[in-house]
Amino acid sequence: MTRPTPRPGILDISPYVPGKAKAGAGKVHKLSSNESALGPAPSAIKAAEKAAGKLHLYPDGSATALREKLGQVYDLNPDHLVCGNGSDELLSLSVRCFTEPGDEVLMTKHGFSYYPLCAMAEGCTPVQAEEDDLVADVDALLAAVTEKTKVLFLANPNNPTGTLLPNEEIGRLRENLREDILLVLDGAYAEYLLDTDYDPGTGFVREAIATGADNVVMTRTFSKIYGLGGMRVGWAYAPPSVIDVFNRVRSPFNVTAPGLVAGEAALDDQDFVERNRRHNFSEMARLVQALRGHGLTVRETMANFILVELPDTAEAQHFLQHQENHGVLVRGLSSSNLPNFVRVSIGSREANDAFLAASESFSR
Ligand SMILES: Cc1ncc(COP(=O)(O)O)c(C=O)c1O
16 A cells, blocks of 8 residues: 655654643643743733734734844844744754755754754754763864765754853854855854853854855744743844745744734833843852752753753652652753753742752752
């Protein structure tokens, strides 16, 4: 019998494992998906509510108003922006548009766990370069390049390690990377950082545009500090030729109408962003200090989560289960080659207190 057959490799994909969303009965604190600790900006809620009365209308497929606002807030030319159904869509488009089956997609060993899936969905091989103590290693990345490499994904700060690669290192990567390889700089957590030396990729894309290079993209999201994970809104800044390619392949109405207006309202509320950022780092410091006081090994990060390092995989599983039994959902990291680590998103004060209380009874 013949039947429709998925492209070779698709049935080898294990679907993306999202952070756990539900435990047993009772109140649950979800600290498993790096969502905004302060929820959405109130103005974004209002904008989405207002859009609800016009749900019968298709959205503006080219996201003109949102791109213009992004252009104002981030000082970018709106013509060099494209919006996506979350930045996930733009990551997957990067592979879909710039590879052929059999090509290689390069990433770091503990990179974002969606990257290998993007590669495999297009019949490409994900190649994971070693890291240096949970930091991307430019030499290892360059050494892993082969003639089949077509796309390189690098999140900065990275999820789930939360580490940052300095600008000079990214510059060195750019200089030494073959020109036909698309470098995708994923800045999902960029807004958490205020360090003026940090560049999530804007400078590299701007320089590429100025020099006529077509080989770098920066992706960003409204899902983290802007608190709109449920809306699915992301964007990319890239040279015009790349934007043109993405626009040909993306689905025509990829960002919903409520998502577009919620994104605009969130951009207008930079006070909310600042509050979220301050809350994040003060709560991170509080959590890290308390956890260390309980004898746990903890890593701070440059994003909105921390890592708890357990002695082995079994202990990590035990920690996850213990938290879940106390109504706190955190994230195991087996899918990122870190089976003895647990990632804990910084949540509201109440959620963080619940996590701390459970951690205290775990370490006793
Ligand atoms: C590094 C990184 N990139 C991209 C994403 C995807 O974000 P979204 O599709 O919600 O924009 C995430 C979400 O967790 C992430 O951690």
